[in-house]
Amino acid sequence: xxxxxxxxxxxRIAAPLVIGRSITGITMNxxxxxxxxxxxxxxxxxxxxxxxxxxxxxxGKYLLFLLGADLWMVIHLRMTGRLLVVDHQASPxxxxxxxxxxxxxxxxxxxxxxxxxxxxxxxxxxxxALSFRLGPxxxxxxxxxxxLHGALxxxxxxxxxxxxxxxxxxxxxxIYVDEALFRARIHPERIARNLSLEEATRLIGAIxxxxxxxxxxxxxxxxxxxxxxGEAGSNADFLRVYGKGRGALSCPRCGTALEHLxxxxxxxxxxxxxxxxxxxxxxxxxxx
DNA sequence: CAATCAACCTGGGTGC
DNA sequence: TGCACCCAGGTTGATT
Numbered sequence: 001x002x003x004x005x006x007x008x009x010x011x012r013i014a015a016p017l018v019i020g021r022s023i024t025g026i027t028m029n030x031x032x033x034x035x036x037x038x039x040x041x042x043x044x045x046x047x048x049x050x051x052x053x054x055x056x057x058x059x060g061k062y063l064l065f066l067l068g069a070d071l072w073m074v075i076h077l078r079m080t081g082r083l084l085v086v087d088h089q090a091s092p093x094x095x096x097x098x099x100x101x102x103x104x105x106x107x108x109x110x111x112x113x114x115x116x117x118x119x120x121x122x123x124x125x126x127x128x129a130l131s132f133r134l135g136p137x138x139x140x141x142x143x144x145x146x147x148l149h150g151a152l153x154x155x156x157x158x159x160x161x162x163x164x165x166x167x168x169x170x171x172x173x174x175i176y177v178d179e180a181l182f183r184a185r186i187h188p189e190r191i192a193r194n195l196s197l198e199e200a201t202r203l204i205g206a207i208x209x210x211x212x213x214x215x216x217x218x219x220x221x222x223x224x225x226x227x228x229x230g231e232a233g234s235n236a237d238f239l240r241v242y243g244k245g246r247g248a249l250s251c252p253r254c255g256t257a258l259e260h261l262x263x264x265x266x267x268x269x270x271x272x273x274x275x276x277x278x279x280x281x282x283x284x285x286x287x288x
Numbered sequence: 289c290a291a292t293c294a295a296c297c298t299g300g301g302t303g304c
Numbered sequence: 305t306g307c308a309c310c311c312a313g314g315t316t317g318a319t320t
Contacts (some may be wrong), residue, residue, distance in 0.1 A: 001314075002314090003311085003314090003319090046316050059302085061314075061315095069319060076314080076315085077313075078313085078314050079297090079312075079314060080297090080299090080313095085320060112297095113297085113298065113299070114297045114298055115296080115297055115298085116296070116297065116313090116315080117317070143320075154289090155290080155291095156290075156291080156294090157290075157291055161291080163290085164314085166314085166315080173313075173314070174312090174314090204300085221313090223299085223300085223312080224299095242290090243319095263299085264291095264292085265292080265293065265294090265309085265313085265314090266314095267312065267313085
């Protein structure tokens with residue numbers, strides 16, 4: 001599931017391969033006609049042809065290709081999208097929807113098993129609006145424990161659901177929310193506004209830690225994620241709770257059996273001992 | 289305004 | 305071995 005670290009991995013690898021290259025052709029798989037979008041009245045294919053890729057940026061889980069002063073291409077991988085860089089002669093990648101031929105004999109290929117991903121050719125004001133409605137990047141200087149504590153003040157939902165809301169903070173998904181809450185020892189069903197300043201500070205530190213580690217490991221490949229070379233990321237080997245709550249696996253910190261819940265409509269794994277809910281009996285939480 | 293939840297998809301896994 | 309489910313989740317949009 002591409003979250004911030006996976007999208008950043010794609011950006012870092014793709015950028016040097018495509019920046020400065022011009023788009024010479026577009027191929028679309030007729031089976032998947034809905035993937036390439038543009039504003040009303042704009043033809044996405046003719047808008048792309050001849051454009052030079054000036055930069056590749058990331059905002060939250062969105063990849064932003066700058067195509068001159070007045071045009072962008074925005075890609076969202078959603079759950080199973082992949083963006084690969086291959087030779088122009090290479091056969092279609094698995095579930096290929098779209099191919100973008102470049103003037104150096106390489107192609108950018110977009111593939112998506114589940115048709116949720118999107119490629120949108122768009123105008124600068126639309127990209128500004130997109131960025132405006134997203135929360136800040138977790139690594140922004142303004143994002144401190146005090147900032148998070150203030151941002152959570154008006155939120156009465158569960159902390160896990162609030163962290164999945166891209167309007168609050170951009171880039172977190174199910175994997176890294178579970179990992180960060182575990183690291184910060186905060187129960188996923190805690191009411192957001194009840195977190196103390198100390199807890200919010202711990203949480204933002206944990207978020208940054210899990211994201212930084214995952215980027216260093218080139219992302220988590222749980223099922224389908226691949227970088228633009230078609231390689232898996234290694235971060236799945238370092239996950240401490242995500243995906244481990246259904247097999248009677250134990251907490252890597254205290255050995256208690258991990259538990260599985262649905263929070264915010266998403267599968268959630270946590271340690272019931274390390275991540276206590278206030279009001280729960282804490283007398284059994286003696287050191288392991 | 290904020291919270292909740294269904295809908296969108298389909299390969300892979302499970303249970304019988 | 306076959307088959308009918310069920311599950312995974314990022315985002316949007318409807319509803320409360």
